[in-house]
Amino acid sequence: MSDTDKFEDSIEDAFDALKQQRDELRLKLHLASMEVRDEWDELEGQWDNLVAKKDQLKHDLEPTVADATVAWLMLKDEIKEGYKTIRDRLAD
Numbered sequence: 630m631s632d633t634d635k636f637e638d639s640i641e642d643a644f645d646a647l648k649q650q651r652d653e654l655r656l657k658l659h660l661a662s663m664e665v666r667d668e669w670d671e672l673e674g675q676w677d678n679l680v681a682k683k684d685q686l687k688h689d690l691e692p693t694v695a696d697a698t699v700a701w702l703m704l705k706d707e708i709k710e711g712y713k714t715i716r717d718r719l720a721d
Contacts, residue, residue: 633690636698643705644683650712651676657719665718672711679704 630638658669682704686697 633694636694637687637690640683640686640701643702644679647679647705647708647712650709650716654712654715654719661715661719665715668711668715672708672715675704675708675711679708 654669658666661669679701682697682701686701689697
């Protein structure tokens, strides 16, 4: 398996894990406060950005792997932390 294939697999795995968290949280949001919903709406905008970046990243993979990886991972981590914050607040 090439480095490019491994990289694409790692992107898909990380994306799938975030998608699962997103789907689970969406089910709980109907009981959430307005403040949590506002946080969710902000994260949804970032989610749309992440999806677009993932698709673009796969398209441009070869020439920009290092720079694109850093940007995508930072955005992914920011969304992951946001989801954790919302999950923790919903558990209260």
